Amino acid sequence: MNSNQNSTFDVVVAGGGPAGMAAACAAAGTSRVAILDENPELGGQIWRNSVHALESPLAQQWRRKIDERNITFLAGHRIFAAPERGLLHAEGPDGFSEIRYNHLILATGAREQFLPFPGWTLRGVTGAGGLQALVKSGLTVANKRIVLAGSGPLLLAVAAYLQQHGAHVLAICEQASLSRLAGFSLALLTHPGKIAEGLRYRGALSQVPYKPGWWPIMAHGRKGQLRAVTISNGHRQIEISCDLLACGFHLVPNLELPALLGCEITDHGVSVNALQQTSIPGVYCAGESTGIGGLEKSLIEGEIAGLASSGQYERAQALRFKRSHALRFATEMRRAFALREELRHLCQPDTLVCRCEDIPYERLNGHTSWRAAKLHTRCGMGPCQGRVCGSAAHFLFGWQANSIRPPVLPVQVGTLAGTRTIPHTNHSLQ
Amino acid sequence: MPELISLRINHRLVQVAYGTSVAAALMQQEAGCRISVTGETRGPLCGMGICYECRVTINGVPDRLSCRIPCAEGMAVRTDE
Numbered sequence: 381m382n383s384n385q386n387s388t389f390d391v392v393v394a395g396g397g398p399a400g401m402a403a404a405c406a407a408a409g410t411s412r413v414a415i416l417d418e419n420p421e422l423g424g425q426i427w428r429n430s431v432h433a434l435e436s437p438l439a440q441q442w443r444r445k446i447d448e449r450n451i452t453f454l455a456g457h458r459i460f461a462a463p464e465r466g467l468l469h470a471e472g473p474d475g476f477s478e479i480r481y482n483h484l485i486l487a488t489g490a491r492e493q494f495l496p497f498p499g500w501t502l503r504g505v506t507g508a509g510g511l512q513a514l515v516k517s518g519l520t521v522a523n524k525r526i527v528l529a530g531s532g533p534l535l536l537a538v539a540a541y542l543q544q545h546g547a548h549v550l551a552i553c554e555q556a557s558l559s560r561l562a563g564f565s566l567a568l569l570t571h572p573g574k575i576a577e578g579l580r581y582r583g584a585l586s587q588v589p590y591k592p593g594w595w596p597i598m599a600h601g602r603k604g605q606l607r608a609v610t611i612s613n614g615h616r617q618i619e620i621s622c623d624l625l626a627c628g629f630h631l632v633p634n635l636e637l638p639a640l641l642g643c644e645i646t647d648h649g650v651s652v653n654a655l656q657q658t659s660i661p662g663v664y665c666a667g668e669s670t671g672i673g674g675l676e677k678s679l680i681e682g683e684i685a686g687l688a689s690s691g692q693y694e695r696a697q698a699l700r701f702k703r704s705h706a707l708r709f710a711t712e713m714r715r716a717f718a719l720r721e722e723l724r725h726l727c728q729p730d731t732l733v734c735r736c737e738d739i740p741y742e743r744l745n746g747h748t749s750w751r752a753a754k755l756h757t758r759c760g761m762g763p764c765q766g767r768v769c770g771s772a773a774h775f776l777f778g779w780q781a782n783s784i785r786p787p788v789l790p791v792q793v794g795t796l797a798g799t800r801t802i803p804h805t806n807h808s809l810q
Numbered sequence: 811m812p813e814l815i816s817l818r819i820n821h822r823l824v825q826v827a828y829g830t831s832v833a834a835a836l837m838q839q840e841a842g843c844r845i846s847v848t849g850e851t852r853g854p855l856c857g858m859g860i861c862y863e864c865r866v867t868i869n870g871v872p873d874r875l876s877c878r879i880p881c882a883e884g885m886a887v888r889t890d891e
Contacts, residue, residue, distance in 0.1 A: 418859065419878075425858055491860050503842055503853035513857030517877065518830025519837050604851045605840055735855070735863060738847040763862040763873075768855070 392481035397424020399667025399682035400487035406686025490668035497726035499599030504606030508628030522546030532630035564716030656685035673710030736762020750779035832876035845890035
């Protein structure tokens with residue numbers, strides 16, 4: 381799309397991962413649909429294309445479905461403002477664009493939860509999904525010694541992936557205790573597909589120690605580069621020499637855009653009803669952004685949102701049992717991988733919490749709110765806009781990151797300048 | 811095998827496979843990306859364009875997110891030093 385072009389769609393889907401793709405396909409039969417995504421390709425993080433190719437058959441199947449339908453894909457578009465109902469401002473490869481919609485489906489997905497601990501800013505300490513993304517984009521891990529630590533099913537998926545690419549995965553440290561995981565395994569009996577998935581990883585990882593109830597307490601380095609990690613189970617400590625430490629403490633939903641639009645948000649994500657409608661009329665939400673729940677939940681919620689937003693209510697309602705099944709799984713998973721109390725106490729006084737502004741724990745401890753901490757320390761006011769430290773601070777101190785102001789992302793000055801030239805006369809829509 | 815691309819990282823000639831991101835190329839060399847406010851050298855963290863740790867100067871333009879930019883023939887990458 382050209383810059384400054386004004387485009388109108390019946391349904392705009394923000395986010396091109398599984399939920400967004402399912403939503404767009406469901407709506408495309410009857411409506412003019414566009415998907416916007418920051419990335420150059422559809423698929424989100426889970427179906428991110430790899431330079432090594434070999435994509436999952438399910439991802440290929442969904443890409444074909446999108447191709448067969450008349451869906452506009454606006455690649456490389458970052459939405460940074462929503463100045464009025466029915467209007468989005470985005471920055472794309474060709475500059476600024478205005479995008480108008482009748483219905484908006486938010487499928488903004490999730491990112492990794494990072495937690496600060498001494499040494500986590502060393503080079504060679506990455507996210508778990510982060511390391512997988514880097515390998516997909518060409519990083520070679522053959523013969524690298526890697527420790528995975530954190531929480532959630534993603535650790536297993538990433539470990540299997542790294543192993544396939546020749547890495548020596550030395551350990552997978554899952555902070556959740558064995559008893560919690562055992563409860564989750566029982567819950568899986570009602571989700572046979574998940575068991576098959578688990579067994580596949582288990583098979584691929586039969587040589588790798590899986591350590592429930594262990595977590596990282598310190599990363600050690602030389603000249604800023606990681607050399608080893610110390611892990612603990614609360615009683616014992618083990619130091620493991622490694623080249624890379626991939627840490628992800630499960631996922632947190634991307635809520636910046638829903639918050640910017642004024643959608644009601646609870647502890648787990650955006651509030652929606654059984655038709656995926658948010659508190660804002662005409663705005664739907666689907667997938668990880670309504671609460672972390674995995675691929676099945678994303679696909680079913682996306683389909684419901686797509687059907688409902690294009691007026692196909694009966695077909696949407698027919699999916700309610702599948703939806704509640706997926707939601708039950710999400711609840712079980714949340715319980716099993718809830719972060720343990722000990723992780724709140726990993727920081728030393730000088731451990732950096734905000735990596736953009738280098739704000740240590742001791743300067744944050746004692747503030748009463750995220751807002752106060754930001755004003756007094758600049759925590760969360762660097763380029764990442766609190767995307768890393770915001771959810772960490774929420775976990776460490778219990779603060780809510782409650783104020784989102786446009787632009788929600790750093791944008792080129794020219795893009796912001798471009799927005800001023802466009803008159804906003806359509807206030808009657810409100 | 812994928813074709814190779816030649817680029818310069820801090821004036822050193824490096825060859826990578828086609829499709830490799832600048833962040834992956836930098837990590838391969840154990841090169842840092844940026845120097846933080848208090849002087850730490852940092853490398854990529856999130857791999858997906860959220861953390862802004864992998865910022866480098868590419869072809870003279872500062873603060874580019876190297877995890878989102880594929881290496882290109884003749885590209886000049888400069889990290890903070």
